[in-house]
Amino acid sequence: MPVSGVPGADEVPAPHEPARAEGDTATAPSPGGSAAEGTGEAPRARRWCRGTRLLVGATAVWTLLLGLHVLLAGNWWLWLLVEAVPPLTLVAVPLLLLAVTPLARPVRRWLAPVLVLLLLAGAHLSGFGPGWSGGGGTGTTAGGTEVKVFAWSTDYWQMDDDKQDFYAFLRGQDADVYLLQEYLYWEGDDPVRIDDTARLREEFPGYHVSVEGELLTLSRLPVVAEHHRRVPDTGTAWYHEGSKAQRTDIQVGDRTVSFYNVHMPVPFQVGDNPLSGRFYRFLRDQYAWRDRELDALRSDLAENPHPALLTGDFNSPWTGSLLDPAPGTRVHSPGSGVLPARSWPVSDYPLPKLWRLDWLFTTEDLAVPGYRFGGGGDFSDHAAQEIRLVVPDPTASGHPKETR
Structure with a gap:
């Protein structure tokens, strides 16, 4: 209790407080302040867990x-x-x-x-979102000629399949144009050329049969021209040096349309040891082979005066996005289902169907009002492509009428 009447008695420090030195401006920590704030130290940053x-x-x-x-x-x-x-x-x-x-x-x-x-x-x-045409694509279907196309990687020609059922499946598609890949056998690591022409003519009377290496095109529409690459008639040159994009020019109504039957080389062989030098040599060689074939396809398309359809087994799930087979073409995708289209594997491998290796592209004003992945799982590891193509008439599309 302060003593009344004594000058400065109110300023005597309490016994429990230390006297401040003259000029000391330190203040007590504010209520709720940290010890670091009270001492003037910078707070430490909290570390992420x-x-x-x-x-x-x-x-x-x-x-x-x-x-x-x-x-x-x-x-x-x-x-x-x-x-x-x-x-x-x-x-x-x-x-x-x-x-x-x-x-x-x-x-x-x-x-x-x-x-x-x-x-x-x-x-x-x-494969989600804009830029992927769902089941149709662009172009008009008015005043055009419709063509039913069936494209399929057959998983090597009847090596393990019942021949009768295999041909019955193909006939059942009733397509105007068949674009089929893997028309060959294998013995170990060696491709074996086959000739099933007689049976094909028997099963598909009235169809034009065109074979280039392991690629087979059947057409009941008039064939205007076949463009086959010349290769040596020795050993396996027909397979390793032959074209991987067979082109057949077909008359559709009053126009000529080029149909490209594509089968790009596989990137690697499933089951090979990834720790071996052979695995990486094969990988490098297959990449170089694919690069050459894509360059040849792009060059041919650039010089081709006709509208074109390209389809087949491109052996890459990135063909429609990161790997452009030909600038100026439109990619098409089946429009059914929530997830993007997938075509491989449908059999033979203990893997879920997570990849799309089979693709469809068109140029100019060709329309694709119908497109889906169909059957084929009983005979191949690839789903088949069922395509409804419409080729606009020359007068409707602005193209002059072609003569032949």
Whole structure:
């Protein structure tokens, strides 16, 4: 209690408070303030937990991989191993990372938009969204001629199939044009050329039969021209040096349309040891082979005055997005189902059907009002392509009437 009437008695320090030195301006910590604030020290930054660090690291790695995939797919032989990954992986990974993002509170506000962008990019490359025509494509169907096309990778010609059932399946398609791949046998690592022409003429009377290497085209429409590559008549040159994009010019109404029957080389052989030198030599050689064949296809298309349809087994799930077989063509996709179209494997392999290896492209004003993957699983590891093509009449399309 202060003593009344004594000058300065109110200013005597309490016994429990130390006297302040003159000029000392330190203040007591504010209520609720930290010890660091009270002592004038800078607060320490909170460290991310291990889960947050892992999530940020995984997002960075995935961003790098996606960027490399866009740059290297189709441009580096070793990247063929990455090209074998199912395209839906580009959707599944960012979705998984997005699912756990809410748990990473320090970074979720900026990490979530990044993952959404990665998801949208991956979805487009995988076959979702705009840019993929669903079951139709562009062009008009008015005043045109309709052509039924059946394209199929036959999994080697009847090596393990019942011949009667095999031909019955083909006849049942009742197509105007058949574009069939793998018209050959195999003995070990060696392709064996076959000649089933007599049976084909018996089964398909009135059809024109055209064979180039392992590619077979049947047409009941008039064939205007066949464009076969000249190869040595020795050994397996018919297979290894022959064209992998057989072109047949066919008269449709008053116009000539080029039908390209495509089978690009496989990137690698399932079952080969990836630790062996043979595996990587094969990978490099197959990449170079595919590159040559794609260049030849692009060159032929650039000089072709006719509208064209390209279809077959391109042996890459990225053909419609990252691997452009021919600039200026339109890619078509079946429009049924929630997921993007898939055509392989439908048999023979203990794998889910996650890849699309079979593709369809058109040029100019050709329309595709009907397109789906049909049967074929009883005979091949590939689903068959059932295509309804409409070729507009010259007067409707603005093209002059062709003479022959």
